[in-house]
Amino acid sequence: MAVLVYTENWDGRFKKSTYELVSYAKAISDMMETTVVALSIGPVEDKELEKLGDYGVDKIIKISDDLYSVLDNQVYTRVIADVAENEDANVILLSHNNTGKALAPRLSVRLKAGLVTAVIKVPSSVEPFTVCKKVFSGKGFVHLVVLSEKKVLTLSKNSFELVEKKTKPGIEEYSPDFTLGDFKTRVEKVDKQTGKLILTDAELVVSGGRGMKSPDNWGPIEELADLLGAATACSRPVSDEGWRPHEEHTGQTGKVIAPNLYIAVGISGAIQHLAGISSSKCIVAINTDPDAPIFEAADYGIVGDAHKVLPELITAVKEYKSEN
Amino acid sequence: MKIIVCLGNVPDTTTKIKFTDDNKKFDSDGVQWVINPWDELALTRAMELKEDSNNSVNEITVITVGTLGTEPTIRKALAIGADNAVRIDAEPIDSYFVAFQLAEYLKNEEEDYIVFAGIESSDYNGSAVGSMLAEFLNLSSISAVSSLEMQGDQIKIFREIDGGHEVVSMSAPFVTVVQKGIAIDPRIPAMRGIMMARKKPLNVVAAVECAPLTEMLSFELPQPKPPCKMIDADNAKELIDLLQNEAKIL
Known part of the structure; x- marks a missing residue:
């Protein structure tokens, strides 16, 4: 045996x-x-x-x-x-x-x-x-x-x-x-991004939702992810709108992930989204709406505008990194 | 060529989950039943392929293993546009049982066909039936499929791999296990479709004897989460401290 x-x-x-x-x-x-x-x-x-x-x-x-x-x-x-x-x-x-x-x-x-x-x-x-x-x-x-x-x-x-x-x-x-x-499976071509952190492998993930308002506002999400060594993700409306690639869609019908830390920015937390992230060890939510369901799933929450909170968070992470 | 779409009948994804009978059974009281979301996307893509006159797809069959109660879900699939439906009359006990029933029905299929199966079902999250069916039928299977294109008899499949995808070429028959991306928005039945669906054939077939290999003993609900710790918007630094010293993640 x-x-x-x-x-x-x-x-x-x-x-x-x-x-x-x-x-x-x-x-x-x-x-x-x-x-x-x-x-x-x-x-x-x-x-x-x-x-x-x-x-x-x-x-x-x-x-x-x-x-x-x-x-x-x-x-x-x-x-x-x-x-x-x-x-x-x-x-x-x-x-x-x-x-x-x-x-x-x-x-x-x-x-x-x-x-x-x-x-x-x-x-x-x-x-x-x-x-x-x-x-x-x-x-x-x-x-x-x-x-x-x-x-x-x-x-x-x-x-x-x-x-x-x-x-x-x-x-x-x-x-x-x-x-x-x-071998009946004939692979004609492989398209692979090298060097990019793969979402399902990532231990830390920074994710943006519709609350980011426009695809042009993703700079701070990417900067924060870069600083943390995190992968980027998004909610379903964001990928459906084509603001972000489908590979980033996290939720019931998208990627189901289990990182150590999931930071949800401007994501209200629909039940289908939570299904994709509920195995995360720690969830941080940043949202303008204090009643958003994401706060029920989160361990830590900040009620506030992503455009104001993210730059502060980036500064805080930079300070943390210079100290450690 | 025929496309066969495997259908699962699942509780609406917004259903509040409860268990009954000493946590031995799922409490279906008041549950709204829908087509499993991935199967709905599979059906949508099958429709798109049939509508494109450059392809040789001439028929879409939806097939399910379920009791009489699943017929509204099957009718919805017919209303979306499937040409006919098959219901194998049995309670789906486990994935092995379901795949076996589907295989018993499909093994006599003579026309060239492709099977579309969703990557998982949103109830028991098995991720099994499509690939099991392929093994029963001794067919090739391509899983994690996020796109499928046809040019005549040539079929081009995008299979997801870590950090990208492979382009695979296949010819029928085979099983494809599909996920997000195969179609974007599921189709909603139109009034005309709903009317027509009543007249489309829904064949009910008896199940074949098969012993399941697994048995569900009991269910459990997740532990309630402790309340979210709120941090002042002007104090992002505190969050970093908490992640470092309390959650011990950074």
Whole structure:
């Protein structure tokens, strides 16, 4: 028996969420008294792979063939399912991100393994296997039991702390026998902004709403975000109006994020917006309307005009930075 | 070519969530049911593709797994413009069960088709049915799709990746799991559409035996948040102090 964790890489690098997932895998494997096997697909240097050993991985299986650089959900599912069979893995874990959401359901069917997506804590018991996740876009929680012998879970970002546990995992190369013809997904072009902080990865986020009044007023939001090392986001009306790109839309139908700090400027806090940000560890609201619902979700609030408050906040952050 | 849009029937997104029966059940009392928001965007995009005469899309079918109570939601989809609907008559127990039912129905489909499924449902937030369906049918699936364009038989899909997107080319049949961006504003049924919807075919199909793989035990409401600490607008510095020393974030 083993816990298999799919450790996705981005241009050969792991992210914090990868280590969160590995820490989570270790916690489950301790409860089940078994081992953690990590699977890495695509070219990753051994030096990077060894970092997984900081969080309790017992064994690493790598597929370094360049053929597997393109995500084909069908091929990946077969590869992960084969490794799960070979390693006799009963629990298969993926991050709850684009890739995890694409693969976990397919794996569930292929392995006839009960699926729970976006889990937020370790199982309350492993026999029966009982886990908790958010439902109704954060307006409730559900406790579920997975009835099948095998289980597939995806873990929500920023919901499980990193736990260091040094191990010396062996690295094994695995060569599945797929050919280019098996890859039905043909990627013609990749458009990627490099150097820009990715909203769903960001620990700090500064977000603007309709209260900013015009796309020309985004300067202070961007300046504050820059100073803090934060990503920028926006509410739905702002992206619908084309003031900001759709990738920044945060809310129920847009991005659901879980940063450590979310600063909402000129956002009234419609229930659909709150659904996308309610997992933030700390929420700051700046709004002219003291009755705006955002203040019910916020930890700290300032009633005031963004155009006056933001410059002061920027000055205060600059002072803080020069002191620290 | 046919587009099949998977429909979920969910509580309106502004619903105040309550549980009943010792927190074992969702309290549907007084709930307004709607098309799952992402499925509504999927249907909207399907309509746009059918209306463009350069494409070979000639039919849109909406399909759902649900009891009789879901028919108003299905009729709404027909009023928006779907040509016909299929309701597989069963209580949707879990994603595996739902995807299995859809696959059992679609496996006999002979015409070339594309399945549109929303990235998640706004009730149980499973993010599962579309991709599960693809695996059952042994079809390709493209997930996190924020745009889909057609040129004849060539289909160009924008798949979101961290910090950007990939342009992927596909040919039918396949499953696409769509999200924000696939369409901007969902369509609202017009009076003419509502009238026509009454006459459009809604086929009710019996469910096939399938054991679910998960079971919901109980629900919980989130803990109420402590009240928001208000800071004077002239005292932005205090906020920074609090974030540093109280919240310990900076």
